[in-house]
Amino acid sequence: MSLPRSVELVEVGPRDGLQNEAQPISVADKVRLVEDLTTAGLRNIEVGSFVSPKWVPQMAGSAEVFAALTPRPGVTYAALTPNLRGLEDALAAGVREVAVFAAASEAFSQRNINCSIQQSLQRFEPIMARAQAEGVRVRGYVSCVLGCPYQGEVRAEEVAPVAEALMAMGCYQVSLGDTLGTGTAGATRRLFEVVGARVPRAQLAGHFHDTYGQAIANVYASLLEGIGVFDSSVAGLGGCPYAKGATGNVATEDLVYLLQGLGIETGIDLDLLVAAGQRISAVLGRASGSRVARARAAG
């Protein structure tokens, strides 16, 4: 299969990237991050989550972040919503795209959203109905597609029915998450072969954490499988509160560098993106997790 001519990036740094941070991050810093990312050319940004503040305290201020944003034309500002309460709060905050999140592992589903996979899918039904009535698009996630911190191995055959169920209930796209970041290029190809037999590849996205340093290789393996949408996190921010030891997503800077090298169009200005990552890294008081950004800072 030939590589796609253009690829769409979904920047998840403000949500997936920051959700695991213990130190308070001000609304102003979160808003500045989103604005820096849009200035760099990102057009799909996951800004926050409408989840229980007891479960994920860092996302408690998401409504304030949405209120303080000046929306730019052509940019989608999305939020995670685990239940109807989350969706109602998101709608009240003016959110026009939300994401529901399920898992391919029962153990992770219980730890992350306190219910079974089946119960989570039932919980999403009223979200889908209400979102549709409001004209709000819904993206789906499946976590632990290449391994689970509690269950261990996860087979592609366990992922496919969950992805298919999310599509059947009306998600416009399903992002397959290697939450733990242990996946390999070989396992990634097999994942998309199996899931791609049940969900059109044009409606699948890849979401790779970089714990074992395999995220870029997994993106490339996905490109070879015809996948054209990837989630990434500026400066490689993040980790999941329910996947201890897992690091952030593939750094957006590193992903853009890979795609530029392949001649694949992203519409993103790498210099401005690196600057956005350096700024949020300074706020967090640590070096950027992007290899590209670190190399440029050293050079």
Ligand SMILES: CC(C)(COP(=O)([O-])OP(=O)([O-])OC[C@H]1O[C@@H](n2cnc3c(N)ncnc32)[C@H](O)[C@@H]1OP(=O)([O-])[O-])[C@@H](O)C(=O)NCCC(=O)NCCSC(=O)C[C@@](C)(O)CC(=O)[O-]
């Ligand atoms: C789903 C629940 C709420 C169930 O949590 P629960 O405790 O089973 O729910 P509940 O309905 O019994 O409610 C408990 C309390 O939470 C409140 N509550 C209930 N819902 C909401 C809401 N929407 N917003 C705010 N508050 C809420 C509710 O009002 C109540 O408050 P209390 O009476 O105790 O004061 C909880 O488990 C939760 O919030 N989990 C969030 C988990 C999360 O955000 N995880 C990280 C994102 S997923 C991820 O990172 C993976 C991904 C997507 O990136 C892909 C990948 O890498 O794999």
